[in-house]
Amino acid sequence: MQRYRNCKLCPRQCGADRVAGQTGFCGESAVCRIAFAGPHYGEEPCFSGARGSGTIFFCGCSSQCFFCQNHQISRGREGRAATEDGLLDLAENLAKRGVHNLNFVTPDHFWPHIERLGRRLRERGHTLPFLFNSSGYQEPAMVPAYAGIMDIFMPDFKFADPELAHTCMRDRRYPDITREAIRRMVAAKGFLEPWDDEGRIIARRGVLVRHLVLPGYVENTRQVLRLLRAEFGPLLPLSVMSQFRPVETCLEQGHLDRTVTAEEYDQVCDLVGEMGFERVFIQPRAGDPDFLPDFSKQEPFAGNVKQADPAHLPAGDAFPRTS
Numbered sequence: 001m002q003r004y005r006n007c008k009l010c011p012r013q014c015g016a017d018r019v020a021g022q023t024g025f026c027g028e029s030a031v032c033r034i035a036f037a038g039p040h041y042g043e044e045p046c047f048s049g050a051r052g053s054g055t056i057f058f059c060g061c062s063s064q065c066f067f068c069q070n071h072q073i074s075r076g077r078e079g080r081a082a083t084e085d086g087l088l089d090l091a092e093n094l095a096k097r098g099v100h101n102l103n104f105v106t107p108d109h110f111w112p113h114i115e116r117l118g119r120r121l122r123e124r125g126h127t128l129p130f131l132f133n134s135s136g137y138q139e140p141a142m143v144p145a146y147a148g149i150m151d152i153f154m155p156d157f158k159f160a161d162p163e164l165a166h167t168c169m170r171d172r173r174y175p176d177i178t179r180e181a182i183r184r185m186v187a188a189k190g191f192l193e194p195w196d197d198e199g200r201i202i203a204r205r206g207v208l209v210r211h212l213v214l215p216g217y218v219e220n221t222r223q224v225l226r227l228l229r230a231e232f233g234p235l236l237p238l239s240v241m242s243q244f245r246p247v248e249t250c251l252e253q254g255h256l257d258r259t260v261t262a263e264e265y266d267q268v269c270d271l272v273g274e275m276g277f278e279r280v281f282i283q284p285r286a287g288d289p290d291f292l293p294d295f296s297k298q299e300p301f302a303g304n305v306k307q308a309d310p311a312h313l314p315a316g317d318a319f320p321r322t323s
């Protein structure tokens with residue numbers, strides 16, 4: 001709990017005394033809050049498999065992008081407090097349900113809780129891979145601690161353009177911070193493995209980078225891909241996502257107020273090919289609304305209910321994700 005005093009867990013370095021009830025830029029005190037825990041079938045196929053990825057969605061976020069697809073929990077107040085024992089119960093119940101991994105969604109600002117949870121789970125004999133599912137905007141100095149517990153890193157790389165980063169999440173340093181954090185993730189765990197083009201083999205370890213294409217910003221995507229190609233080479237596993245949906249703040253601001261067009265996504269897929277990336281998940285069509293979350297519901301992802309019923313399995317060419 002001491003690490004929540006004068007909190008420096010993320011790059012904002014606010015110094016909030018979260019134990020005293022203060023909330024920093026992430027919006028959360030030292031009371032760990034979660035919004036949803038359950039098997040999720042909308043991740044990349046190497047994580048969701050047939051039995052789902054065992055997601056635990058944490059409330060709050062250090063990035064605070066105005067377009068956040070999970071805005072109800074990243075800056076809204078949906079969610080509930082969870083004790084250390086409550087977290088352990090949730091995680092063990094997921095494990096009992098046969099999920100392929102435990103997937104900690106937006107975990108960095110609650111790292112002291114998650115680190116302890118991870119240690120307890122290992123002490124109790126759980127061998128499932130632990131997945132750190134994040135914005136990419138992580139404090140690089142924290143990565144070795146994450147790597148001591150986590151098996152898989154799935155960071156976003158959202159912005160290569162500092163000005164776009166500033167507009168969206170108020171930190172021009174995003175590209176530099178995220179590149180350094182991912183460098184350290186790759187140094188600690190390597191690239192995602194085993195790699196299978198079809199995604200039929202469940203991943204156990206390593207790094208996969210996600211990029212959400214933003215409407216009207218193919219150039220930003222080009223710069224992100226260039227940067228990743230130059231830094232990590234063509235074998236870096238990537239997930240390039242088309243599923244962006246405008247949320248209310250996008251409509252209010254008149255910015256990012258539409259979906260990505262088929263032409264834009266085609267351009268992006270061409271860029272991926274031209275740059276020679278060899279390990280890439282793409283979404284051949286725009287995001288399935290069944291996987292747009294509504295965290296005011298007990299099951300936020302309608303698609304999860306359908307996936308659990310084989311009569312409703314989708315065609316299999318869309319994999320809407322958690323971010």
Ligand code: SF4
Pocket residue numbers: 007008009010011012013014015016018023024025026027028062108109
């Ligand atoms: S985790 Fe929250 S309180 Fe801590 S430094 Fe980051 S934004 Fe501030």
